[in-house]
Amino acid sequence: MTIIARLISTRYNLFNFSKVVQAFRIRNFALYTAGNSLSLIGMWIQRLAVGWLIWELTESGIWLGAIAIAEFIPILLLTPIGGVVADRFDRLRIARIAQVFACLQALSLWALTSYGLITPHILVALTTVAGITNAMNQAARVTLVVNMVPRHLMSTAIALNSIIFNVARIIGPATAGVIIFLTNVSWAFFLNALSYTGLIIVLLIIRMPKVVDSNVKNKSYIVDLKEGIKFTFTHESLAAIIIISATNSLFARPLIDLLPGFAGAVFNAGPSGLAIFTSAMGAGAILASIWLTLRGKLYGLTDIIFFGVAINGITVFIFATCDNFWAAAILLGISGFTQACTGTGTQTLIQSSVDDRLRGRVMSVWLVIGRGGPAFGALIMGMAAEIFGFNLPILVGALISLAGVIIIFPKKNQIAAVLERSNSN
Incomplete structure (x- = not known):
């Protein structure tokens, strides 16, 4: 069966609206999604503004990378601790702070x-x-x-939140481009x-029971941290998925952080580009x-x-050889599609x-790799x-990322059998 045929088969269940409706009937989830939408739009406004401001101040690829690494170092050092904190304390209160x-x-x-x-x-x-704030909060x-x-x-x-994230993107x-053009970056x-003020109000409204590990406070932070890391990397299928994420994050996804340089130096397109x-x-x-939201399945x-x-690696490779602005934009659209599939799916x-x-x-380990990797690569x-x-x-x-998935590809069915069996509905 071809890939296209499989994508329209029952296995991929393209349309399932009932679960979307069920999710939004849950008060806390609906409130959080609304508040988070505003916050994510603001985050992307600031992210582009910071990238353009550092380029405007320096016109340097090294400084673009320095901005990326300023987020990476806290993620590398503090996100695992943030994972322990998330398992020890009230996650809602952590988000508010x-x-x-x-x-x-x-x-x-x-x-x-x-x-x-x-x-x-x-x-x-x-x-x-x-970066410090995000590192302590992400898990x-x-x-x-x-x-x-x-x-x-x-x-x-998870897929609905991915939609919100990418609509905000x-x-x-x-919005940032218009603001910079009409006024100034400040x-x-x-x-x-x-x-952020809107999300803070929503988080204060939400009420939910605390979800913490009742045994975890009897052990040290280091013991807790080791337990999470050990579980992640001794679970063969989880480790394989995280290794794939690592190669993609380190070698293909840094393109996102370097886009100000491509827009400014390669395509001469400025902030609008x-x-x-x-x-x-x-x-x-x-x-x-x-x-992914409509299919609503793990399987x-x-x-x-x-x-x-794999497709993202090929697309990024072609982008790196492209000299046409609009063709490059189309390639970035394909890259965005594949990256959302891999990020949300993982x-x-x-x-x-x-x-x-x-x-x-465990999620803190994935966050270190998935969020910190692109910054280090950048x-x-x-x-x-x-x-x-x-x-x-x-x-x-792009070539290294593609090679990574090819090496692990023979284990794909074995990984699927383990990770997808927990919930095939």
């Missing part, structure tokens, strides 16, 4: 930029603050959504602060997220992840395979871009 800090960071960026006091070093420092945030819905709606809830950069940071590039990736990701996700990483498989008492710690590729230009490092990275 983190959003307050994120709002204060955005307000600081607004004030410093408005008064002309911002410098590359200050921008990197404040990005580091944002709680991704597991909080799963705690809001029953198990049979887990895949749907279009609206946010487009107002992008102010709008982000307002968006950067907004188009980022929005194209978001559009592709939205289509993928809608598909078949392993195939989707493997083929998604998170769903991992969360469905782990007991809730370990979920924060730093290395940004440094290489200073010597070889932006195209060659991305081209080589």
Whole structure:
């Protein structure tokens, strides 16, 4: 049976609206989704604004990479601790505290930029603050959504949040581009602060029982951390999926963080071109997220992840050889589709395979790789871009990512048998 035939078969169950309706009938999930939508739009406004501001200040690939690494270092060092915290304490309270800090960071960026006091070093420092906040909050945030819905709606809830994330990826950069063009970059940071305020209000309204490991407080943080890491990497199928995520994150996904350089130096398209590039990736990701939401099944996700990483590697390789702006935008749309498939699919498989008492710690390992990997890769590729230009490092990275999935491909069916059996509905 061909891949296309399989995609329209029962195995991939393209249309299942009932689970979407069920998810939104849950008060906490509906409230959180609404508030999170505003916050994510603000986050993407700020992300593009920070990327463009550092490029405007320095016109340097190394500084673009430095901004990425400012987020990566806290993720690398603190996200595992954040996973332990998410399993020990009330995840809702953790999310509330983190959003307050994120709002204060955005307000600081607004004030410093408005008064002309911002410098590359200050921008990197404040990005580091944002990285610390995200690192301590990410495990709680991704597991909080799963705690809001029953198990049979887990895949749907994760995919719905992926849709929200990727719609924000279009609206946010487009809004940021307009703001930068009509006013100045400082107002992008102010709008982000307002968006965080909306999510803070929603988090204060939400009421849900605490979900913590009743035994975990009797042990040290180090013991808890080791338990989560050991479970992750001694579980053969989980480890294989995470290795695939690692190669994709380190060698193909850094393209996202280097898009300001491609828009500015390779295509000479300015902030409007950067907004188009980022929005194209978001559009592709939205289509993928809608598909994954409507299919609402665990069964078949392993195939989707493997083929998604492979297609993304090929697409990024072609992008690195492309010199036409609109062709490049289309390729980024394809890349966005495949990355949403692999990211959402991987998170769903991992969360469905782990007991809730370990979920924060295991997800923290995935977050270190899935979120920190692109930042580290962007730093290395940004440094290489200073010597070889932006195209060659991305081209080589795409080939390495493709090679990684080819090596593990023979184990695909074995991985699917283990990870998809827990919930085939």
